[in-house]
Amino acid sequence: MAELRHLNVILVPDGGRESRTYRVSYRALRVLAAVTLTAGVLLTAMAGSWWYLAARAVRVDELERRLAAMEADRPRVQELAADLEGIEQQYARIRALFGSETNPVTSDLWLPPSALARGGRGGPTPVAEDLRPTSWPLTERGFVTQTLMEGEGEHAGVDIAVPSDAYVRAAGPGTVVDVGEDRVYGRFVLLDHGDGFRSLYAHASTTFVERGQQVRRNEVIALTGSTGRSTAPHLHFEILLNGEPVDPLTLIQQP
Numbered sequence: 001m002a003e004l005r006h007l008n009v010i011l012v013p014d015g016g017r018e019s020r021t022y023r024v025s026y027r028a029l030r031v032l033a034a035v036t037l038t039a040g041v042l043l044t045a046m047a048g049s050w051w052y053l054a055a056r057a058v059r060v061d062e063l064e065r066r067l068a069a070m071e072a073d074r075p076r077v078q079e080l081a082a083d084l085e086g087i088e089q090q091y092a093r094i095r096a097l098f099g100s101e102t103n104p105v106t107s108d109l110w111l112p113p114s115a116l117a118r119g120g121r122g123g124p125t126p127v128a129e130d131l132r133p134t135s136w137p138l139t140e141r142g143f144v145t146q147t148l149m150e151g152e153g154e155h156a157g158v159d160i161a162v163p164s165d166a167y168v169r170a171a172g173p174g175t176v177v178d179v180g181e182d183r184v185y186g187r188f189v190l191l192d193h194g195d196g197f198r199s200l201y202a203h204a205s206t207t208f209v210e211r212g213q214q215v216r217r218n219e220v221i222a223l224t225g226s227t228g229r230s231t232a233p234h235l236h237f238e239i240l241l242n243g244e245p246v247d248p249l250t251l252i253q254q255p
Contacts, residue, residue, distance in 0.1 A: 005025070005026050006023050006024060006025050006026070007023070007024045007025070007026060007029060008021055008022070008023050008024075010022075129173060129217070130172070131172055131173055131174070131193045131194045131195060131197070132172055132193060132195070132197055132251065133170075133171030133172035133174075133191070133193055133197055133199040133239055133248075133251065133252070134171065134172060134251050134252055135169070135170075135171045135172060135217055135218055135252065136171070136252055136253075136254070136255055137160075137168060137169060137170075137171045137199070137201060137235060137237050137252075138160060138162060138166060138167065138168060138169065138224070138235060139166065139167040139169060139220075140162050140163075140166050140167075141254075141255045142160040142161060142162040142166075142234075142235070143160065143161045143162075144158055144159070144160055144161075144249075144254060145159045145160070145161045145234065146158065146159040147247070147249065148245060148246075148247045148248070148249075156238050156240075156245040157200065157236055157237050157238030157239070157245065157248060158236075158237050158238075158247075158248050158249065159234050159235070159236055159237075160234055160235045160237060161232065161233070161234045162224050162233060162234060162235060163224070163233055164205055164223075164224060164225055164226065164233040165205060165206075165223045165224060165225070166223065166224040166235075167220045167223065167224075168189075168201050168204060168220065168221055168222040168223060168224055168235060169218045169219060169220050169221065170191060170199070170215045170216065170217060170218060170219050170221050171191075171199050171217070171237075171239070171248075171252065172191075172193045172197070172199065172217050173193065173214075173215065173216050173217045174191040174192050174193040174194065174197075174198075174199070174214070174215060175191065175192050175212065175213070175214050175215075176189060176190070176191060176209045176210060176211055176212060176213045176214075176215065176221075177190050177191065177192045177198070177211070178190040178211060179207055179209055179210065179211055181227070181228075182202070182228060183228065183229070184228050184229045185200075185202035185203065185228045185229075185236065186202060186203045186204065186225065186226075186227025186228025186229070186230060187202075187203070187204040187205065187206070187207055187222070187225065187227045187228070188200060188201060188202040188203075188204065188207075188228075189201045189204070189207055189209060189221050189222055191215065191221075196241050196242040197239065197240070197241055198239070198240040199237070199238065199239050199240070200236075200237070200238040200239075200240070201221065201222055201235060201236075201237060202228065202235070202236035202237075202238075203224070203225055203226060203227050203228055203230045203233075203234060203235065203236050204222035204223060204224060204225050204227065204235075205222075205223045205224065205225025205226075205227060206222060206223045206225070207221065207222045208220060208221055208222060209221045209222075239251060239252075
């Protein structure tokens with residue numbers, strides 16, 4: 001059997017004292033080296049894990065700060081969402097105002113001109129255009145609550161129930177011959193369309209036109225209301241031919 005090899009380690013103390021000799025086998029050295037290497041690997045892995053966990057902890061702290069900031073901003077986000085919803089509703093009303101394929105009532109609408117554009121400076125009326133008041137006088141369908149009545153209890157036009165501040169538009173192109181406020185009609189607008197036709201719009205809350213101003217068909221001239229002798233918001237609409245009342249529903253198709 002071969003003799004095992006050993007390593008002798010001699011320690012010589014300072015001061016001349018007796019030296020000491022230690023005998024270690026190469027197998028023990030290899031075991032010691034393996035243990036040392038394993039311990040180093042484990043310590044390195046532990047150090048790496050600690051660094052990773054520390055980095056994750058910092059990341060968690062940052063995420064918690066962001067979450068707290070988002071929670072603080074939640075009321076403002078909800079307020080912005082409510083504002084956005086209101087803007088979308090207003091946009092939908094504007095789209096409906098300018099009409100769609102399914103609602104021809106609000107098509108071909110002219111908004112009231114600015115103050116600088118008033119005073120008879122409206123756009124020219126095409127020669128071939130029908131000047132008669134034949135368009136529905138509102139941008140909403142409304143509901144006819146009273147029709148023309150002759151004789152006793154005469155009612156010279158039609159009453160159309162609509163909410164306050166609905167758009168009133170000219171039933172045809174013409175000139176504003178009178179605008180003002182009356183004890184019975186409240187705020188009103190009277191248009192002359194030529195060929196003996198005139199149209200009257202009464203009980204408005206606001207009027208947008210001036211006497212002598214030219215208006216286009218479907219141009220907004222007022223907002224509905226309940227001024228004058230009125231019990232609820234509605235539009236009183238008359239058509240006159242040579243001064244005599246004409247049933248508006250014979251000229252205008254109710255939508």
